[in-house]
Amino acid sequence: MKGRFNIFRKRAGESEPYRQEFEVELFPGMTLLDVFHAIQAEQDPSFAYRYSCRGAICGSCAVRINGTAALACKTQALPLAEQGTVHVDPLGNMPTVKDLVADLDTFWEAYDSVRPYLERAGETHDEVFFWADKLDAKQLDQLSRAVDCIKCASCFSDCPKRAEDENFIGPQASVQLFKFFVDPRDDLHSMRRDAAASPGGVVDCDSHANCVKVCPKDVRPLRAINFVKKELSVTQE
Amino acid sequence: MQINERFNYDIVIMGAGLAGLSAALTVAEQHPDLSVAVLSKVHPVRSHSGAAQGGINAAVAADDKWEDHYYDTLKGGWFLGDQDAVRILTEQAPQAIYNLDRWGAHFDRDEHGHFAQRPFGGQRRNRTCYVADKTGHALLNTLYEQAVRLNVDVFDEWFVFDLIHHGDEFLGLLAFANKTGTIGYFAAKTCLLATGGAGRIYGQSSNALINTGDGMALALRAGAALKDIEFFQIHPTGLPNGILITEGARGEGGYLINKDGERFMKKYAPQFMELAPRDLVARSIQREINEGRGFDDGCVRLDLRHLGAEKIKSKLPQIREIAMYFAGVDPIEQPIPVRPTVHYTMGGIDVDINCAAPIKGLFAAGETACVSVHGANRLGGNSLLDAMVFGIRSGETIPAYLHAADGPDRTGEEALLEAAMDRFNALFGDDGEDVPTLRREMERIMVASFGLFRNQALMEKGLAEMSALHRRYADVRVKSTDLVFNPELIRALELGFMLEVAHACALAAVDRRESRGSHYRDDFPTMDNAQFLRHSLVTRDAQGTLTLAYRDVTVTDTKPLDEIKY
Ligand SMILES: Cc1cc2nc3c(=O)[nH]c(=O)nc-3n(C[C@H](O)[C@H](O)[C@H](O)COP(=O)(O)OP(=O)(O)OC[C@H]3O[C@@H](n4cnc5c(N)ncnc54)[C@H](O)[C@@H]3O)c2cc1C
Ligand code: SF4
Ligand code: FES
Numbered sequence: 001m002k003g004r005f006n007i008f009r010k011r012a013g014e015s016e017p018y019r020q021e022f023e024v025e026l027f028p029g030m031t032l033l034d035v036f037h038a039i040q041a042e043q044d045p046s047f048a049y050r051y052s053c054r055g056a057i058c059g060s061c062a063v064r065i066n067g068t069a070a071l072a073c074k075t076q077a078l079p080l081a082e083q084g085t086v087h088v089d090p091l092g093n094m095p096t097v098k099d100l101v102a103d104l105d106t107f108w109e110a111y112d113s114v115r116p117y118l119e120r121a122g123e124t125h126d127e128v129f130f131w132a133d134k135l136d137a138k139q140l141d142q143l144s145r146a147v148d149c150i151k152c153a154s155c156f157s158d159c160p161k162r163a164e165d166e167n168f169i170g171p172q173a174s175v176q177l178f179k180f181f182v183d184p185r186d187d188l189h190s191m192r193r194d195a196a197a198s199p200g201g202v203v204d205c206d207s208h209a210n211c212v213k214v215c216p217k218d219v220r221p222l223r224a225i226n227f228v229k230k231e232l233s234v235t236q237e
Numbered sequence: 238m239q240i241n242e243r244f245n246y247d248i249v250i251m252g253a254g255l256a257g258l259s260a261a262l263t264v265a266e267q268h269p270d271l272s273v274a275v276l277s278k279v280h281p282v283r284s285h286s287g288a289a290q291g292g293i294n295a296a297v298a299a300d301d302k303w304e305d306h307y308y309d310t311l312k313g314g315w316f317l318g319d320q321d322a323v324r325i326l327t328e329q330a331p332q333a334i335y336n337l338d339r340w341g342a343h344f345d346r347d348e349h350g351h352f353a354q355r356p357f358g359g360q361r362r363n364r365t366c367y368v369a370d371k372t373g374h375a376l377l378n379t380l381y382e383q384a385v386r387l388n389v390d391v392f393d394e395w396f397v398f399d400l401i402h403h404g405d406e407f408l409g410l411l412a413f414a415n416k417t418g419t420i421g422y423f424a425a426k427t428c429l430l431a432t433g434g435a436g437r438i439y440g441q442s443s444n445a446l447i448n449t450g451d452g453m454a455l456a457l458r459a460g461a462a463l464k465d466i467e468f469f470q471i472h473p474t475g476l477p478n479g480i481l482i483t484e485g486a487r488g489e490g491g492y493l494i495n496k497d498g499e500r501f502m503k504k505y506a507p508q509f510m511e512l513a514p515r516d517l518v519a520r521s522i523q524r525e526i527n528e529g530r531g532f533d534d535g536c537v538r539l540d541l542r543h544l545g546a547e548k549i550k551s552k553l554p555q556i557r558e559i560a561m562y563f564a565g566v567d568p569i570e571q572p573i574p575v576r577p578t579v580h581y582t583m584g585g586i587d588v589d590i591n592c593a594a595p596i597k598g599l600f601a602a603g604e605t606a607c608v609s610v611h612g613a614n615r616l617g618g619n620s621l622l623d624a625m626v627f628g629i630r631s632g633e634t635i636p637a638y639l640h641a642a643d644g645p646d647r648t649g650e651e652a653l654l655e656a657a658m659d660r661f662n663a664l665f666g667d668d669g670e671d672v673p674t675l676r677r678e679m680e681r682i683m684v685a686s687f688g689l690f691r692n693q694a695l696m697e698k699g700l701a702e703m704s705a706l707h708r709r710y711a712d713v714r715v716k717s718t719d720l721v722f723n724p725e726l727i728r729a730l731e732l733g734f735m736l737e738v739a740h741a742c743a744l745a746a747v748d749r750r751e752s753r754g755s756h757y758r759d760d761f762p763t764m765d766n767a768q769f770l771r772h773s774l775v776t777r778d779a780q781g782t783l784t785l786a787y788r789d790v791t792v793t794d795t796k797p798l799d800e801i802k803y
Binding site: 011012013029031040041042045046047048049050051052053054055056057058059060074076097098099101103104108112115116117118119120124125126127128129130143144147148149150151180183185 | 279280282283284285287288334335336338339340341343346349350351368369371374375378379382383385386416418445446447477478480481555558559562563564565672673716717719721722723724725728
């Protein structure tokens with residue numbers, strides 16, 4: 001069948017965005033990213049969008065599909081198009097560079113702001129290491145989810161709190177902070193606590209939980225946020 | 238269009254996968270006085286290294302020896318690997334793991350707190366360290382995190398389109414920034430090419446869409462050789478669309494089944510069964526399909542159902558997810574349709590064991606380089622290791638080179654830049670060859686003539702077709718002159734790079750009249766050490782004519798076998 005795709009367009013430099021409809025012949029198994037490739041190859045060679053792995057592991061291709069952030073490469077096109085015209089937009093909470101390419105600078109600034117790395121004084125590795133001794137099962141599970149994050153920015157795009165408060169670091173950066181907050185090897189624990197508790201930090205999350213819904217890797221950012229909040233409140237009492 | 242911005246660095250690194258980032262971190266930690274820029278056409282965490290699932294090999298267990306890893310690697314590579322290089326790979330492997338652990342990687346641990354290790358094909362013991370089934374993703378992110386910690390200058394979404402050299406001396410890289418359209422010249426004393434593989438020259442590939450051999454082509458055009466470029470590993474198990482189902486699935490005990498319900502590997506490798514080396518498994522599957530024992534969809538089946546829901550969910554969650562999203566199949570309930578898919582580029586830029594190319598100041602590491610360690614066939618888990626070990630090593634040998642050598646002589650640089658910009662500008666115009674059409678034709682030729690089963694007639698035809706296609710590329714024109722996220726331009730440049738690699742592969746493949754590892758010919762079905770225990774070397778002159786030469790394999794302490802059996 002032919003699918004109809006109503007796509008946000010914006011040329012670089014020119015200010016006014018517009019929308020354009022494309023018709024694409026669909027086959028079973030075809031993803032929305034395949035649809036973009038078909039449009040670029042056959043209808044408009046200048047159509048711009050991000051891609052790399054086409055296997056839901058690099059985080060390049062997140063866009064808004066019918067208003068909700070998702071990975072184009074992980075979205076089957078046929079079932080979607082059967083329900084009617086598919087509307088595709090660049091990620092929200094960020095400016096657009098061109099067509100479906102969002103300007104991710106603010107997303108990466110938030111990531112950078114949490115010191116997104118392990119800082120340890122000892123220069124050696126751990127020959128023997130017992131994760132399980134230091135973290136409980138729930139923390140371990142959430143840590144594994146944090147490692148899964150592919151930095152696709154879907155959660156950042158669809159976070160209502162970030163929409164109203166530009167200082168809020170957003171779900172991904174909160175997950176990134178959590179990743180080292182619970183890491184027994186990390187030396188920046190008190191700095192991370194202060195950052196989490198300061199304005200715009202993890203504590204400012206209003207628990208809308210959109211991040212949990214849109215995340216393509218089931219990272220559950222809100223859960224990471226609640227872990228941090230809980231630990232902050234426990235030690236304050 | 239002209240150069241808008243100029244930069245000066247001691248070291249410019251093209252590529253931000255495991256190889257590029259580990260080199261950058263090593264320099265930043267050990268030589269903070271040296272200036273380093275890392276350029277990547279995608280954000281570093283989007284690099285293809287992130288797609289690696291299964292793991293990374295190292296003899297870290299108390300009862301394991303690097304010598305065993307060394308021998309398994311030599312044998313797995315059909316003795317085409319240089320023994321001095323393989324020694325470095327395997328002897329330095331534990332240090333690479335320790336660095337990653339120190340930088341924050343979350344390797345799985347066993348009940349004693351030691352690195353957990355899983356079995357991988359072609360090795361006599363469990364030697365593959367892993368982070369669940371997201372090893373590459375976890376390691377790539379760890380390296381990027383540390384690059385942020387060490388304030389490495391990362392130019393992300395900068396596309397390198399030309400390499401400037403004066404004779405055999407490296408001068409700099411030309412690149413444009415996708416976000417702003419700025420054209421930058423990165424003058425540098427040294428350059429590390431870490432651009433990954435070229436699997437995309439085949440239509441059916443597990444590689445990311447960005448794996449187009451850019452660094453290989455730039456090195457070839459600059460006068461370096463591509464070594465053993467006829468060797469492309471074809472992974473036995475890809476989904477119908479090329480996405481990989483990792484060897485981990487077989488490592489955990491998955492069965493390969495033909496349409497008669499038979500575990501057919503018992504005919505081809507009774508001892509190792511599904512864990513035989515990849516080339517053997519791939520050809521076995523292809524043979525089953527070719528001889529009519531595949532299913533109607535042209536695939537065989539990978540059956541995990543007997544492992545049970547719990548094991549599949551805990552040990553292979555990513556594989557399950559991939560099968561569900563990209564093939565519509567839940568492996569807990571149904572076997573997964575699989576067929577061979579092009580996976581790894583064993584050949585690459587000819588460099589010595591210090592990662593140095595014959596061009597002064599030019600180095601290469603990772604999948605884009607051929608040191609060579611993988612020989613005619615890479616063992617699973619050895620390529621993340623290659624990227625790490627030789628990435629780290631180049632981070633040590635480049636500073637040593639800088640210490641010993643003066644900077645390049647820059648007389649004549651401006652004229653070279655002008656000529657390069659003329660070449661770039663000539664790519665734009667209204668009427669020309671269509672990129673998607675040429676690309677499909679290249680993919681078709683590679684699959685038809687240089688796939689799992691090769692022979693003289695098929696390859697001669699393929700080589701002639703490839704030469705003709707390569708000539709047509711000169712007429713490609715890009716209509717849109719806006720450099721900001723211009724997919725038309727990027728795809729045109731990538732096609733140009735891919736054609737160089739594909740053409741070199743075709744030339745080297747026709748001439749290798751033997752079967753060795755991934756290079757399997759039905760007209761010469763056995764390996765021939767007397768004639769071909771040699772590396773192929775393809776070079777290109779300024780007119781674009783390719784020439785083929787050979788160099789003996791480095792043998793230090795282990796006599797190559799005349800036949801490989803598992
Ligand atoms: C699906 C899959 C699974 C795998 N699983 C395993 C495994 O389990 N174990 C294992 O050992 N190996 C595995 N491999 C192989 C392994 O992932 C790669 O060999 C390895 O990651 C290569 O790393 P690299 O740093 O050399 O290159 P890459 O990670 O590919 O990085 C290349 C870099 O070069 C940059 N670049 C390229 N061209 C340009 C340009 N023109 N301008 C600017 N930048 C450019 C890219 O942006 C990128 O940053 C797997 C491969 C695949 C396809
Ligand atoms: S938490 Fe999920 S949605 Fe947010 S960036 Fe990571 S993978 Fe994407
Ligand atoms: S292209 Fe990598 S996540 Fe979609």
